[in-house]
Amino acid sequence: MAGTTSVTTSRHGLALRVESRLERCQEIHFARDVLGTDNPLVAECLGGRDALVVFSPSIDRFYGRRIRTYFAAQRPDASTEFMVLARTEESKTIDAALSVAERACTAGLSRTSPIVAIGGGVCSDICGVAAALYRRGTPHVNIPTTLIGLVDAGIGTKNAVNHAGRKSCLGSFHPPEHVILDGGFLATLPRRSIAGGFAEIIKLATVSDRALFDVLTDHAATALRSKFREPEWAASKMIDMAVRGMIDQLAENLFEIRDYRRKVDFGHTFSPYFETASHHTLSHGEAVAIDIALSAEIAARVGLVTGHELEAILSLIEAVGLALVWPGTSVCDLWRSLQSIVEHRNGDLHLVVPSSIGNCEYLELGALSPQVLDSCLERLAHRPRSHCGRRRAG
Ligand SMILES: NC(=O)c1ccc[n+]([C@@H]2O[C@H](COP(=O)([O-])OP(=O)(O)OC[C@H]3O[C@@H](n4cnc5c(N)ncnc54)[C@H](O)[C@@H]3O)[C@@H](O)[C@H]2O)c1
Ligand SMILES: [Zn+2]
Numbered sequence: 001m002a003g004t005t006s007v008t009t010s011r012h013g014l015a016l017r018v019e020s021r022l023e024r025c026q027e028i029h030f031a032r033d034v035l036g037t038d039n040p041l042v043a044e045c046l047g048g049r050d051a052l053v054v055f056s057p058s059i060d061r062f063y064g065r066r067i068r069t070y071f072a073a074q075r076p077d078a079s080t081e082f083m084v085l086a087r088t089e090e091s092k093t094i095d096a097a098l099s100v101a102e103r104a105c106t107a108g109l110s111r112t113s114p115i116v117a118i119g120g121g122v123c124s125d126i127c128g129v130a131a132a133l134y135r136r137g138t139p140h141v142n143i144p145t146t147l148i149g150l151v152d153a154g155i156g157t158k159n160a161v162n163h164a165g166r167k168s169c170l171g172s173f174h175p176p177e178h179v180i181l182d183g184g185f186l187a188t189l190p191r192r193s194i195a196g197g198f199a200e201i202i203k204l205a206t207v208s209d210r211a212l213f214d215v216l217t218d219h220a221a222t223a224l225r226s227k228f229r230e231p232e233w234a235a236s237k238m239i240d241m242a243v244r245g246m247i248d249q250l251a252e253n254l255f256e257i258r259d260y261r262r263k264v265d266f267g268h269t270f271s272p273y274f275e276t277a278s279h280h281t282l283s284h285g286e287a288v289a290i291d292i293a294l295s296a297e298i299a300a301r302v303g304l305v306t307g308h309e310l311e312a313i314l315s316l317i318e319a320v321g322l323a324l325v326w327p328g329t330s331v332c333d334l335w336r337s338l339q340s341i342v343e344h345r346n347g348d349l350h351l352v353v354p355s356s357i358g359n360c361e362y363l364e365l366g367a368l369s370p371q372v373l374d375s376c377l378e379r380l381a382h383r384p385r386s387h388c389g390r391r392r393a394g
Pocket of ligand 1: 145160186
């Protein structure tokens, strides 16, 4: 990449302007049995480069032996360092990223050697930040093993860690060089984590994809119960549609410089409060589901969705075993938390709310008040459950 320089003048005098454009390319592979010793995909993505492969203790327990066997079989001539990273949402902090960077340093990783994250969003976020920092930016590769990882955290351009009690406060836009998607990992994922992943798919479907919403309504509960094995066609269709939909949304504004109104922020305005206030007893996906329910209730209140559409959204959330409210909510604290979202979104709230299923609009802070939030939360807490919702949730 070459920069162009020019001389400008202003009332302060002469200035030099340097303009540059950074080309990035991210490849997302749909694959099966990626750890099969006869499957060259991962090795081909890494080429002959040395690599640091990072995974959590759970991944080590379920897949550690297969991971080590795979790299020994497929990359006998390249150096592969393994690191088991015991971090959770509570400890997804900058020192976690620094510990990965430190390991890259001791392993002698060069500027072109990738850090490979095999795991969920916590692992890929930490490795993404580490890769952005190490040698001012080294490549990274994601092999997501959770539903959130497959449809969201693993495929996006940004990575972040929590800091000073603030969710995703420090981070970078540092897209992975390769993402390798294999739904087979979901077979060992706890049901609670799969449910949380559904929150991200429901998010996308509700504001941008009516067809995906219909597939979810018909098949999400079965996919949850069977850990994405049944019905097979619907399970892979849900992932496929969610990944493509997410990428389409992100591609419009990959580095979030164009504007701060993003459909995929649906479910992510109130959720940081719920995650932090619950001291992470609510998972990311569970907090997103509660945010979706509240945002949909607000949309119904201002007449953007009908009662029937609201019911369809809330029933779908319940059908995958997710809650609509968090009993510990303080309306005052929730209201106060919006201030930091406004700062983050450059001056206004841009609350994404559905306007019919598959479409959305943005509401600004002036449309809300603590009283509005309180009455919406009350309605959700005392909502009569529909026959349909109860049947599916059961
Ligand atoms: N950067 C982004 O764009 C982005 C987007 C969405 C979410 N996120 C972040 O992702 C995180 C949530 O990610 P998550 O839901 O993947 O949770 P997670 O990464 O915490 O993983 C959940 C647990 O499941 C274990 N696990 C992972 N895969 C497994 C498997 N196949 N079998 C058994 N156990 C397995 C993990 O070790 C962990 O203990 C949050 O920190 C959130 O902020 C980031
Ligand atoms: Zn999310």
